[in-house]
Amino acid sequence: MHVAAWFSTWGEEETKAFLTAIKENQVRIASSNGAVKRLVVAGEVTFGLTDTDDAFVAMQAGAPVELVYPDQDDMGMLVMPTVVVNIHGGPNPEPARRLIDYLLSTEVEVLMAESAAHMPLRSGARHPGHIRTVGGFRSMQVDYAQVAVQMERIQPWLRAWAGL
Numbered sequence: 001m002h003v004a005a006w007f008s009t010w011g012e013e014e015t016k017a018f019l020t021a022i023k024e025n026q027v028r029i030a031s032s033n034g035a036v037k038r039l040v041v042a043g044e045v046t047f048g049l050t051d052t053d054d055a056f057v058a059m060q061a062g063a064p065v066e067l068v069y070p071d072q073d074d075m076g077m078l079v080m081p082t083v084v085v086n087i088h089g090g091p092n093p094e095p096a097r098r099l100i101d102y103l104l105s106t107e108v109e110v111l112m113a114e115s116a117a118h119m120p121l122r123s124g125a126r127h128p129g130h131i132r133t134v135g136g137f138r139s140m141q142v143d144y145a146q147v148a149v150q151m152e153r154i155q156p157w158l159r160a161w162a163g164l
Contacts, residue, residue, distance in 0.1 A: 003158060005078045005142050019161055029162050040100070050082070052131060054116030057131065067130050069137045077136035082118065092151035109148055 006015040023029075029044055030036045036048035036056065041063040055067040070077050084103050086096045102108060106125055112118035113127035120133045127133065 001080055001147060001151060002078050004147045004154060005140055007150040007154055008096070008142055008146045009075060009140065016157070023161065052117040052119065056100060056128070069132065071140075072138050076140040078140045078142065079119070081144070 003015070003019070006018070010018070022098065028039065030039060030048065033050040036045075038050040038059050039045045040048045040050075041058050047068075049070075054159075055065060057065065058065045067162065084100050086100055090096055103158045106122060108128065109120050109125045110116075113125060113131055114118045117128070117129060117131050119131060120127050123133050123135055125133070
């Protein structure tokens, strides 16, 4: 998703040039965010790009790692939203509404921040100090619908780039 956001923000030529330069610098390409976390914790790589929840798991386990929010001087970092939807015409609209209300509650927001490093939307929601609220950093300004289109479109090129 992050690479698709670069394609959407920087454009195809600049993003491909950037990724080509990264690969020429002999970076290690991992298969998942969890794999990135394991490589960093094991000291096999100096840093890795992953989600806050994977960094949080490493920190909870006592690994000597630090969570860094990248690119705070320029475009900002990509925020990947978590969503919940009520399907129009679904068979149980009232229980669905109650579930959604519960999932959007401050109680669940705090639980998600404390147990899974999800960034709280509410600035007053209790959360671990190393997890920022959504308003606590510069976020990349993207059109998520365009990012979704890019995610599908770039798959063949990205597979070739990664050597898959």
